[in-house]
Amino acid sequence: MRWTLKPKPDSITVNALADKLGIGLPVARLLVQRGIESFEEAKKFFRPEMKDLHDPFLMTDMELAVQRIEQAMANEENILVYGDYDVDGTTSVALMSSYLKFRYPNVATYIPDRYEEGYGISYQGIDYAADNDISLIIALDCGIKAIEKVAYAKEKGIDFIICDHHRPGNQIPEAVAVLDPKREDCDYPYDELCGCGVGFKLIQALSKRNKEPEEVLLPYLDLVATAIGADIVPITGENRILAYHGLHVINVAPRKGISSLLGERKNVSITDVVFIVAPRINAAGRMKHGQHAVNLLTEEDEEIARKYAEEIEEFNTDRRSADKTITEEAKQQIIAQNEEDRLTTVVYSENWHKGVIGIVASRLTETWYRPTLVFTKSGERLAASARSVKGFDVYEALEGCKDHIEQFGGHKYAAGLTLLESEYENFKRKFEEVVSESIDRKLLTPEISIDAEINLNDITPKFYRILKQFAPFGPGNMSPVFLTRGLTDTGYGKCVGEDKTHLKCKVKQDENGPAIDVIGFNLGSKLDLIKDHKRFDAVYSLDENTWNGNTTIQLKLKDIRESV
Missing domain, CATH: 3.90.1640.30 (inorganic pyrophosphatase (n-terminal core))
Incomplete structure (x- = not known):
């Protein structure tokens, strides 16, 4: 994972906004980062009104x-x-x-x-x-x-x-x-x-x-x-x-x-x-x-x-089962064809269910993290779903391969296309060529974009209460991601979950500071980094955990690494 810390916003603007809204500096920094610099803009952000829809x-x-x-x-x-x-x-x-x-x-x-x-x-x-x-x-x-x-x-x-x-x-x-x-x-x-x-x-x-x-x-x-x-x-x-x-x-x-x-x-x-x-x-x-x-x-x-x-629940159960089987077959195909060194993933089987190839393309992108196409047979032609990695426009890449495509459409990160079976190998070669020439190699390593570095002391109930009002979250307004350095586990760190793939612990930043619960899904392999009171840095978002009627704030880990 690449950790990228966003630049700190202008401190004069941050201080002025904190005064106007009566909020702490950590929240004011997040707002200015999102382009909110005045009381009026903050009001529109926190209380969106129907009257502000365009004509x-x-x-x-x-x-x-x-x-x-x-x-x-x-x-x-x-x-x-x-x-x-x-x-x-x-x-x-x-x-x-x-x-x-x-x-x-x-x-x-x-x-x-x-x-x-x-x-x-x-x-x-x-x-x-x-x-x-x-x-x-x-x-x-x-x-x-x-x-x-x-x-x-x-x-x-x-x-x-x-x-x-x-x-x-x-x-x-x-x-x-x-x-x-x-x-x-x-x-x-x-x-x-x-x-x-x-x-x-x-x-x-x-x-x-x-x-x-x-x-x-x-x-x-x-x-x-x-x-x-x-x-x-x-x-x-x-x-x-x-x-x-x-x-x-x-x-x-x-x-x-x-x-x-x-x-x-x-x-x-x-x-x-x-x-x-x-x-x-x-x-x-x-x-x-x-x-x-x-x-x-x-x-x-x-x-x-x-x-x-x-009825729809049954369709979804069938979809999940097909998705799991095809994803496994596609992974085996990539490994068998020694294609792990390519910059693109292009796989095909005439028996794959056309309804789930988009989901499979997403799963393969998560595994190998590169622009991905999954093809199947559709009548006389082949149909594919394309998925991309953050920062790379797969629609533009397909534009560069259009001599081999019958039709295509979509967005920057997801597209669909059809082509003649005789063009499959030519397309596969051309797509690798176009991506190789145009992709910035660093985009092939997943990036965690970090909004701000904060201390555990900053995480108060009021801070979290305001943060929740940043929702609804999604592209352009993602749930804030924080970095905190020099954490230590209080001694109870362990792997949890059915197959012990998740990491659970409780952390402190300094002896007299607060201790906060932590959950790291699919980060069980990093348990050694927190053992024996080793100091580590964590990137996380904030979440609530309810247990036995008690609700507490917890850190939801995205990644950890050894403190320098």
Whole structure:
């Protein structure tokens, strides 16, 4: 691990902010590091308000989108809400369809079959619309590159409104409206929305046009917060406002489907959404069909929602089992082919389940820490999921290999592509070449970015209470990471867990200072570093531990090393 300590912020600004807010210097430093330097900025950070959302009509084509939907309703046209099969896509479809259905009856939903149709807008989906007398398709979380498909729909008398957040290609589809804050010609002030976020801006615009009160939009925010967490978009700016209020909805009045996935959990955080809700919603599209997720997210009957959730739980169990098997096979393939010295990981088996190759790519990236692609057979072609390491743009790297690719799309850290089987070896060679030429070698060692060096004395209940209010955490606003030097174990350090892989101890920094509990997941191998009162440095985040009704602050280790 590379330990990188962020530069200390300007002390004059820190002192001024500490005075204005009546807080200690350690907290003030963290705030200034995150770009918060005034009372007003701090207020917006700690108490995000819906009124600070941008005007949706600032987005290119928003006016056209609203007009076309109003026209469809006035003419009693059939509308199809179309979205991708992942969490961002299915939450988007649930959001848009339920909002429209509440106001207008002729609304249907469509999620493409991952295996029959693949990612994004499909000819099959357009044919379905034509067969069912549908004249308007609202596509969410996909469509920005569907030039030919949109043209095909036009020939059949079907209009498209596209709500996407992926990077456009050189050409924009000839749809009635293309809402995408990443468009070159879009001056919308915030371009990090997820697909469901762009969908939310469209319903916000419709609401505004109809002079509906702001509260009308609140029940949809649990879906938006779920998509923000699952799609790993930055939790800054508008996303922070949406995630903050969405989590409040999840904790106070969630929709039946989300509630049935969470069970009895209280004080649900974005982490719970990412690790409990998102994998299950995703499992529907991975193992069966994304429409199951939409059914769950739009169901208003508690008993039916519970049944849907049980069904989805089974899909998730199947997903976990497939994921474990394929990850093991992929690891064996890398070792057998002596590919551990490469700068990229590219593996393929025609039998791997297409629904889990993205998860497997993430697991392999964790193990070998390099840009990774996992391929499987998909009809006549090969399909792959790509994952990257922090700081390296895998989408750009794929751009450099496009002579060997049929189609691709995605983000900086995650992408998908298809190619002909005959191009697999050429692509594999080219991808290694492109990455070798462009990657900074230090990015191939995982980095721990440390916000600040503090002493154990700084960790007071008040300090932690304020720190908790930095949430929701995510890219752009990660949970603060601290470094403390010269710690010693009080003598009870041991390995814990079923296979003794975790490290547990209690530490002090000086004889008269506080003793604090420590847990280090998967750090059991470092037990020798703390034995016999050796001094060590620790990088950690803060957490709470409840045991026998007592709640205490604990250090959640990321790494330790011997003190110098």
